[in-house]
Amino acid sequence: MRLTNRINPTGWLRRILKNRTQHQGVDHGRLPDTGSFLNNQSGLSLVEVLIASVIIVVAAFGIYIGILYAESQINRNYHERVAALLASGECDWQYYSIMYRSDFDEFASRDVVINSYEGTGRPPLRGRMTMNIGEQVDVLFGRTMRYRTLTVQIAWNEPLAGERIIAVREDLFR
Numbered sequence: 628m629r630l631t632n633r634i635n636p637t638g639w640l641r642r643i644l645k646n647r648t649q650h651q652g653v654d655h656g657r658l659p660d661t662g663s664f665l666n667n668q669s670g671l672s673l674v675e676v677l678i679a680s681v682i683i684v685v686a687a688f689g690i691y692i693g694i695l696y697a698e699s700q701i702n703r704n705y706h707e708r709v710a711a712l713l714a715s716g717e718c719d720w721q722y723y724s725i726m727y728r729s730d731f732d733e734f735a736s737r738d739v740v741i742n743s744y745e746g747t748g749r750p751p752l753r754g755r756m757t758m759n760i761g762e763q764v765d766v767l768f769g770r771t772m773r774y775r776t777l778t779v780q781i782a783w784n785e786p787l788a789g790e791r792i793i794a795v796r797e798d799l800f801r
Contacts, residue, residue, distance in 0.1 A: 714779040714795035754783030
């Protein structure tokens with residue numbers, strides 16, 4: 628008979644030590660009985676790594692396309708804003724001319740610079756400004772009212788969007 632059996636004949640000390648080591652996560656070098664050894668391996672397989680890398684590449688490509696589209700949209704909006712301001716400024720000048728000089732400062736067409744691209748070596752983006760003066764008649768409360776319309780139109784060829792046209796119309800009553 629061994630010494631441990633005389634000190635602990637019922638094995639209660641062995642059970643306590645066994646339960647304590649199981650709760651502390653101590654592995655006694657044995658594999659768990661959950662199936663084959665290959666099913667219990669942790670980590671990533673080659674297929675999972677390939678799928679994850681494809682997802683990352685597609686996401687990066689999508690972000691890149693989104694940034695390029697946003698940049699072209701910003702440039703297009705800037706060109707439209709400049710053209711609208713040029714047309715509005717010409718309408719203001721024509722209003723001043725009709726009020727203080729009694730006649731329009733007419734022109735058939737005029738070249739305007741929409742974007743000069745300074746410091747880039749690119750040629751400037753040019754547009755064509757035209758002006759049209761018309762006569763209109765409107766009936767208000769049974770009374771005929773004549774007025775003039777001034778339409779200033781700017782047309783240019785946007786590099787990625789084709790021909791763009793901005794028109795500003797001003798009604799001039801006297």
